Amino acid sequence: MSFKRTLLACTLAVAGAAMAQQAPTEIQMWMGLTGPSGELLSRFGDDFNKSQNEYRVVVSFKGQYPEQRAAAVAAFRAGNPPHIMQMFDAGSGDMVQARGAIIPVSEVFKRANIRFDPADFIAPARGYYGLPNGDLLSMPFNVSTAVLFYNKDAFRKAGLNPDQPPRTWPELIDAAGKIRATNAAPCGFTTTWLAWIMLEQYNSRHNVQMGTLGNGRGGLGASLTVSNPMNERMVQTLVDMQKDKRFDYGGRSNDAAAKFISGECAMLTQSSGGLGAIARDAKFEFGTAQLPYWPDVKGAPYATTIGGASLWVFNAPNRTDHEFRGVAKFLDFLRSDKVMTEWAKATGFLPATNSAFKAMKDEGFFEKNPGRDVPILSLIEGAKGEHTNGYRFGRWTEIRDVYHEEVERALQGRQSAKQAMVNFERRGNALLRAFERSAN
Known part of the structure; x- marks a missing residue:
């Protein structure tokens, strides 16, 4: 090989090595x-x-x-x-x-x-x-979307059909009462992510407007419209159920899942994404059902939201x-x-x-794993309405915490369910206006 060819080969080899090591x-x-x-x-x-x-x-x-x-x-x-x-x-x-x-x-x-x-x-x-x-x-x-997990063993102990989970809020309230009356579990029902499930998912399930401008999806300038009988009804239901442990509050985030996994509470509303931890840690047979709804609401159940x-x-x-x-x-x-x-x-x-x-x-995954298709069917098969496509509000994490604060005051007996929602709407709208000022 000539000197020039040898030099070219060496140069290419060095360059290739450099590229490989890059x-x-x-x-x-x-x-x-x-x-x-x-x-x-x-x-x-x-x-x-x-x-x-x-x-x-x-x-x-x-x-x-x-x-x-x-x-x-x-x-x-x-x-x-x-x-x-x-x-x-x-x-x-x-x-x-x-x-x-x-x-x-x-x-x-x-x-x-x-x-x-x-x-x-x-x-x-x-x-x-x-x-x-x-x-x-x-x-x-x-x-994910919100679903209802329920303890089939506790249902059997309470004389409830483990293959017929509650579909509506009246059915869930009744099941929680039977669970407490038979002491099938120390608590009938709890929920994770209070605002996400009891406000956001709940409003979608009943096609209730949360705010103007398409629930905020139309851009800046939207206002909350959450102070209404439907949201007052949900808060009042939780207030009433907690008096005899048909409901037990487990906090603002995911902490309440532990109450279900331990067997303390027989029913849990939770993100469908919580299934992995439940399947891994629960020592009882459990089932999955769609989020409950009020049957007297025209058109319900509507689809839950993402x-x-x-x-x-x-x-x-x-x-x-x-x-x-x-x-x-x-x-x-x-x-x-x-x-x-x-x-x-x-x-x-x-x-x-x-x-x-x-x-x-x-x-055949869903056939082999009953219940695993529940959340996606909740999203896809539920009726679609004007207010089932989600929301897009600024500073929503802070607004969620305002909801938590006001509902917690109601659960503590410090204000009515109606006053909780009035205060939440007023304070939430103040945060939206502050967000708009910062965005401009």
């Missing part, structure tokens, strides 16, 4: 999940990293969703936000108004020249996270097209049938895509 581009993803779901999402990041060597995804827990959102806003202002952030449904209104910080996920895929059709996702998820032109703001991932979280893409001053392509490739990996079906089977969250749902049906 570190993959890092993609930061922040998640708000812990426990088995958080572990599985982290593993998906590892699986993606093993599937290629161009990018390295780092999945990190940065606190619960509200804390994570605050940290991401601070990071954006400092110029170094995560590439992807998992944000719960209640934060959608804030994210929409984060001008310049967020790039709609449809646009991210378009930039990367990777096929992305919002119609691939189940209709309730498209509706919740969609834009008027049909594009998606964020990618639905851990999709919960869980979606994946948002952050912008940043020095973020490159190469990085955005890595974001799109990882999101494309997460929406694959392989990942979506494993995610849904392991966690109790719903398959977010139509093809994943079909794949699970075709393999």
Whole structure:
């Protein structure tokens, strides 16, 4: 070999080695999940990293969703936000108004020249996270809705049919009374996520307006309309049931799940995503049913609404097209049938895509696992109404806490159910006006 050819071969070898040793581009993803779901999402990041060597995804827990959102806003202002952030449904209104910080996920895929059709996702998820032109703001991932879990062993002990869970609120109230009368459990019923279930899901279940401008989806300027007989009725029901432990308050977030898993409470309203922990830790046979409704409400039961979280893409001053392509490739990996079906089977969250749902049906998963289709049927088969497509209010996490405070005062006997809702609407609207001032 000539000297020139030898030199060229050596040069190419060195260049190839340098390229091989070049570190993959890092993609930061922040998640708000812990426990088995958080572990599985982290593993998906590892699986993606093993599937290629161009990018390295780092999945990190940065606190619960509200804390994570605050940290991401601070990071954006400092110029170094995560590439992807998992944000719960209640934060959608804030994210929409984060001008310049967020790039709609449809646009991210378009930039990367990777096929992305919002119609691939189940209709309730498209509706919740969609834009008027049909594009998606964020990618639905851990999709859930509220369901009723019930202890079949406690039902048998109380003389109730374990295969006939309560469908309506009167039936649930009656079942809770029989459970207490027979001491089948120390508590008849409890709930997690008080505002999400007893306000947001409850209003969707009965097609009741929560606020003007399409429940805030029409943009800034919406006002809450929650001080009404339907919401007063729900609060009063909880106040009445707690007097004899037919209902036992378990806190504002997910803590009440422990009351059900331990056998203390025989019924629990909870996110369908809570199924994994119940299946792992409960020492009794349990069932899953749709959220109760008041049968005297015309048209009920209406569909429940989407919960869980979606994946948002952050912008940043020095973020490159190469990085955005890595974001799109990882999101494309997460929406694959392989990942979506494993995610849904392991966690109790719903398959977010139509093809994943079909794949699970075709393999007989729902037939082999009775009750696992309950949440998706609640979303898809329930009647659709003007107010069943979710909401999009700014500062909703804070507004939720106002609801908690006012309902807790009612549960403590410090005010009526009516006064609780009057105060909640007034204080919530004040927060909406403050949000508008900060957004302008």
